[in-house]
Amino acid sequence: MRKNNVLIGVTASIAIYKALEVISLLKKKGCSIRVAMTKEATRFISPVVFQALTNSKVYxxxxxxFDDLSDTNITHISLAKWADVFAIVPATSNIIAKLANGISDDAVSLIGLATKAKKLIAPAMNSDMYLNPITISNINRLKEYGCEFVEPIEGDLACNTKGVGHIADVCDIADKIESMLYEKPLSGKNVIVTAGPTSEAIDPVRYITNKSSGKMGYALAKMAYNLGANTILISGQSCLRAPYGVDFVNVESAEEMLNALKDKIKNLDKAIVVMASAIADFKPKNYQNKKIKKRDMTNKMVIELTENPDLTKEINRFAKDNKIELFSIGFAAETNDLIQNATEKIKKKGLNFIVANDVSRSDIGFSSDENEVSIIYANGKIEKLDKMKKDVVAYEILRRIET
Ligand SMILES: Cc1cc2nc3c(=O)[nH]c(=O)nc-3n(C[C@H](O)[C@H](O)[C@H](O)COP(=O)(O)O)c2cc1C
Known part of the structure; x- marks a missing residue:
């Protein structure tokens, strides 16, 4: 599914402790990790810490x-060959300058020159150093050579000031590294994913919603980005983090979700739409502008509901009217007669295929990290997948796209 070997180059920035967090996150993702450090970096944190975390000798x-010929695995050339991704976390202005100019006088810059692995750089430095035209020119030069960057953000700096130069979020760095381990079969394609529940307002403080966590949709958006797509995630309320590299749009109601969908596809010739959100079928008929007071209710409160638009049907019609070629994938969350209900939906809504999951089971579906789905195609073919993690389900769904 993806490659696995990540070599982390660590340099002497105040943000060095973030490298430990990135390594922990990558370990959770199942990556094999090796570490190379500059001598200066070892004065900030002992290599022993990295060694303990990775169970491998630090270079x-x-x-x-040359003093340790028995351990050929740690020569810079074999390490350089071993790596699928070489990520410098954190990267000092010094290492950036060295790499941009082919200098190779320490373990990290030496591997930087020797390796053919994809390279990622996470700079961290004082804002005057980061905005210095020399650093900017070095960064641009490395970008021209194909190095990728996770840009630093505004934040607290070691020199007791605030400014740009603060290392990027560790989750973003780990997610970016993981994405670089994948082949890019969806490169150049536009993938728009909807996720999470919609919330339909009763009054300014109350709404009707459902139990969707957004996990499946977020996993799909993340995987679409990993596989190289230009990815947009349109999400209802969810406590999940917006995945790195994805254009994120937050919405509340079904109507807002539909408008966001139209807005995002209107200028495209072709798009893949994955409708993984749990859209409320009904919304309150009469929205109350002011909070409904308890004293105004009788002992019985009745909320009249009206039907929401069918987003899948609407977006297919919009695409047809605007000559946009859509490949659309739907989801069917059912508690009974799963295959029969899903098959009816695929015909009614004009989908390319539908992913059916049983939400009556607590071990899969809503809020769970795993899912067990069946994929039902327009031609009636049914494929039942085993129970697996939602990111693997996402991969299995996306690799079945034919456009
Ligand atoms: C406490 C401290 C924090 C530092 N933080 C940074 C930093 O965040 N970014 C940077 O580019 N240099 C920073 N430096 C300067 C580098 O450590 C210095 O340029 C060093 O020579 C870099 O070595 P290396 O690139 O070989 O690891 C810092 C220095 C000290 C003493």
Whole structure:
């Protein structure tokens, strides 16, 4: 499904402790990790800490390898070959300058020059250093050579000031590294995913919603980005983090979701739409502008409901009217007669295929990290997938797209 070997280059920035967090996150993602450090970096944190975290020898001294011929796995060339991704976290202005100019006088810059692995750089430095035209020119040069960057953000800096230069969020860095381990079969394609529940307002403080967590949709958006797509995630209320690299749009009601969908596809010739959100079928007929007071209710409160638009049907019609070629994938969350209900939906809504899952089970579906789905195609073919993690389900769904 993806490659696995990540070599982390660590340099002497105040943000060095973030490298430990990134490594922990990558370990949770199942990556194999090795570490190379500059000598200066070892004065900030001992290599022993990285060694303990990765269960592997840390590469620091470029000459030491000649004293240790028995361990050929730690020579810079074999490490450089071993890596699928070489990520420098954090990256000092010094290492950026060295890499941009082919200098290779420490373990990290030496591997930087020797490796053919994809390269990622997460800069961290004082804002005057980051905005110095020399650093900017070095960064641009490295970008021209194909290095990717997770740009630093505004935040607290070591020099007791605020400004740009604060290392990017560790989850973003780990997600970006993970994305670089994937092939890019969806490169150049537009994937729009809807996720989470919609909330239909009763009054300014109350609404009707459902139990969708958004996990399946977020996993799909993240995987679409990993596989190289230009990805947009339109999400109802969810406590999940917006995935790195994805254009994120937050909405509340079904109507807002439909408008966002139309807005995002209107200028495209072709798009893949994955409708993984749990859209409320009904909404309150009469929205009350002011909070309904308890004293105004009799002992019985009745909310009249009216039907929401069918987003899948509407978006297919909109695409047809505007000559946009859509490949659309729907989801069917059912508690009974799963296959029969899903098959009816695929015909009614003009989908390419539908992903059916049983939400009556607590071990899969809503809020769960795993799912067990069946994929039903327009031609009637049914494929039943085993129970698996939602990111693997996302991969299995996206690799079945034919456009
Ligand atoms: C406490 C401290 C914090 C530092 N933080 C940074 C930093 O965040 N970014 C940076 O580019 N340099 C920083 N420096 C300067 C580098 O450590 C210095 O340029 C060093 O030579 C870099 O070595 P290396 O790139 O070989 O690891 C810091 C220095 C000190 C003493």
């Amino acid at each position: 620091v001294d470029v000459l030491e390898e």
